[in-house]
Amino acid sequence: MRSLLLGVMPCLLFAQAPPLSYDDIVQRARTSPEQFRTEALLAERHRALASTRGFLREGPALGISAGPRTNPIAPTTTDQTVDLDLPLFLSQGTRSRLETSLGQADPALRGAAKVEARFRLRQGYLDAWLAEEILHLREADLQTVQAWFKAAQVRLEAGADPAFQVTLVEGEQLRAQADLDEARRQRLNAWAVLRSLADVPPAPTVLAAPGDASLLPVDGLQSKFDASALRRAIQDRLDLEEQALRHQEAIATSRWSLRGSYGKEGEDRIGKVGFAYRFPRPGEGQAVRRETEATFQATKRELETALLELDARFQSALARLQTATPPLPFTGFEQSLKAISLRLSEGKERPSEALPIRRQLLEAKAASFRRLHAAHLLSAEVQALTNGVNP
Numbered sequence: 001m002r003s004l005l006l007g008v009m010p011c012l013l014f015a016q017a018p019p020l021s022y023d024d025i026v027q028r029a030r031t032s033p034e035q036f037r038t039e040a041l042l043a044e045r046h047r048a049l050a051s052t053r054g055f056l057r058e059g060p061a062l063g064i065s066a067g068p069r070t071n072p073i074a075p076t077t078t079d080q081t082v083d084l085d086l087p088l089f090l091s092q093g094t095r096s097r098l099e100t101s102l103g104q105a106d107p108a109l110r111g112a113a114k115v116e117a118r119f120r121l122r123q124g125y126l127d128a129w130l131a132e133e134i135l136h137l138r139e140a141d142l143q144t145v146q147a148w149f150k151a152a153q154v155r156l157e158a159g160a161d162p163a164f165q166v167t168l169v170e171g172e173q174l175r176a177q178a179d180l181d182e183a184r185r186q187r188l189n190a191w192a193v194l195r196s197l198a199d200v201p202p203a204p205t206v207l208a209a210p211g212d213a214s215l216l217p218v219d220g221l222q223s224k225f226d227a228s229a230l231r232r233a234i235q236d237r238l239d240l241e242e243q244a245l246r247h248q249e250a251i252a253t254s255r256w257s258l259r260g261s262y263g264k265e266g267e268d269r270i271g272k273v274g275f276a277y278r279f280p281r282p283g284e285g286q287a288v289r290r291e292t293e294a295t296f297q298a299t300k301r302e303l304e305t306a307l308l309e310l311d312a313r314f315q316s317a318l319a320r321l322q323t324a325t326p327p328l329p330f331t332g333f334e335q336s337l338k339a340i341s342l343r344l345s346e347g348k349e350r351p352s353e354a355l356p357i358r359r360q361l362l363e364a365k366a367a368s369f370r371r372l373h374a375a376h377l378l379s380a381e382v383q384a385l386t387n388g389v390n391p
Contacts (some may be wrong), residue, residue, distance in 0.1 A: 057089035112233030213375035224386035330368035
């Protein structure tokens with residue numbers, strides 16, 4: 001008996017676990033791929049900047065050589081030479097502009113990636129919650145149709161209804177089962193997306209409801225969007241890419257190097273210091289500049305397109321916000337469905353008359369869930385596009 005209780009207790013504790021709230025999911029959020037890509041981009045820019053620190057375009061090269069010297073008269077000695085090569089980077093203005101641009105873009109790009117990741121997490125939570133509610137609705141609907149099918153069979157056996165009334169309910173039962181199977185598939189897909197965004201259990205668990213949705217005021221949203229984290233990140237990214245390309249061009253066209261050597265030849269000590277200049281190949285400098293300009297124009301066009309898409313996204317959200325109304329719960333669903341079931345069992349309604357009403361009630365209940373989902377998602381998107389803070 002004791003071992004049985006010990007085996008049952010974990011199941012009871014799991015069954016009594018509270019629903020998983022959005023705040024719980026935020027604590028388990030994973031780092032998004034976009035955040036990793038942003039981190040990699042900034043690390044590459046910092047590496048390029050560090051490579052030209054101290055008037056050098058790359059690290060110094062140190063060479064050491066030694067070898068014997070044989071003299072028929074004097075004893076054998078060893079010659080030693082140390083060579084130092086310092087590739088110079090004389091475009092300090094280009095480096096300074098890159099450093100300034102990187103200092104501005106670093107927090108902006110990190111902040112924008114975090115805002116977008118938080119919005120995707122909110123969307124994943126809302127989608128999983130909606131799929132769960134639709135699944136519960138479909139499960140209850142199948143039970144209702146199964147009860148109606150039994151009632152229709154009883155009325156057929158009593159001679160109160162013709163056989164086609166039972167066939168109608170049987171067909172609706174098959175449709176309800178298909179809808180339930182589709183709801184289960186959608187819930188698994190939504191949960192898989194949420195698992196990719198946060199460290200949630202492998203199997204779908206109960207999620208806490210998002211609560212009432214409050215619509216944001218429209219006044220002042222345009223100015224907030226103009227100064228938002230997402231928009232500022234695109235603008236700073238364009239300046240960063242331009243300065244990074246100019247910096248790469250300056251490195252590719254740098255020619256001068258500082259060289260020095262110190263050698264030991266027998267009893268002699270020899271030190272040398274000088275400069276070296278690498279002559280470019282024909283057309284090399286022009287090709288580098290043409291490549292830089294073409295790459296910058298392509299990057300500029302891509303970021304301009306991203307900015308236009310962000311503007312369109314905000315205008316779409318603003319238009320929906322201006323025409324949106326607070327979602328109201330559909331409270332009469334259960335009572336109406338019970339009334340229809342009672343009239344059907346009492347013979348006051350036939351299945352051919354009750355089934356369309358049930359379908360309308362079912363779709364209205366599902367629509368109420370979808371409206372609440374859309375209102376919360378719209379609020380989260382507007383806040384991500386303006387304040388950079390998601391609810």
